[in-house]
Amino acid sequence: MTFNSADHKILVVDDEAAICELIKHLVVHEGYEASTASGVDEALEKLADDEYSLVISDINMPHKSGIDLLEYLQNNYDKRIAVLMVTAIDDRSVAIKTLEMGAYGYIIKPFDRNELLINVANALHRLQLEIDNYRYSEELEELINERTEKLKLAELEVRASREETIYRLAKAAEFRDNETAQHTIRMGYFCGTLAKEAGMSDDLSESLRLAGPLHDVGKIGIPDTILLKPGKLTAEEFETIKKHSEIGYRILSDSKSDLLNLGAVIAYTHHEKFDGSGYPRGLAGSEIPVSGRIAAVCDVFDALTSDRVYKAAMTVDESLAIMKEGRGSHFDPHLLDCFIKCLPQIMALKMKFVDG
């Protein structure tokens, strides 16, 4: 910003009228606008009425001193006014102290014209720089806030669309099955809740909530004649159904997305049993990834407690009794215990995402 003395108004504060008038005369002659005050109280009134860039103040005045005025300006004008102190020679140490308090400079009486004007010009230049700097950082901060806000929104959109993609993919598989779309949603929430209860981090639990619905995505690859067959399946047909684990894994694995990779692991391992009697690989105990062990508990519970075309829902007690029989054989015993502990939350989710 270019410097123009006419843009700056100066307030001269001194209890000696002659000094006030002298300083005023010198700065007005230089093109500045100026007014005077004979003490701090009058100065405060003038400051309230008009906008000043610079205050030139005596230090020793009756009642309130120039230091009081400086302190007031520092506290109330947020560095938008420059202050120069004027003092007698024997007050030099006080004058130096005022610099620490935020004064831009000091002039020792008696002073000559040039000394005063150089100090005034310097103070106003510095003020302008500080104001520009302040505005620049404010604008920068605003810009950063704006960008951050936009990034957050973009991230939310990406999350939402990612979640929707997963959900629709899962739905595509479930539509061909007797299971419902609500089952896939519940699976996600159950898995997330059980993960949390088992002590997993918030992030991992949320990932399980998002990836859980993909457990049966491989059913896309099972022929309708088998998948929708109303009667009992032959042994051969059951072998075909079992392939949905591996097909799901093949659909989802080797993705750049951690979530789809997690979905792949869940699809591959949700029918493994803790004692090694499950499928497709007959993994046992901790060989089965914990996400698969979690999905196994949640999937069986939701299947048992839901109506299907071929069976009515069991009560929660009946279902849990059956599941407890599988504690340590079908299910990871610790995870089954955790599931029972968080049953109230599970039941609330079951009510919330009830089959339509």
Ligand SMILES: [Fe+2]
């Ligand atoms: Fe399955």
Ligand SMILES: [Fe+2]
């Ligand atoms: Fe399922």
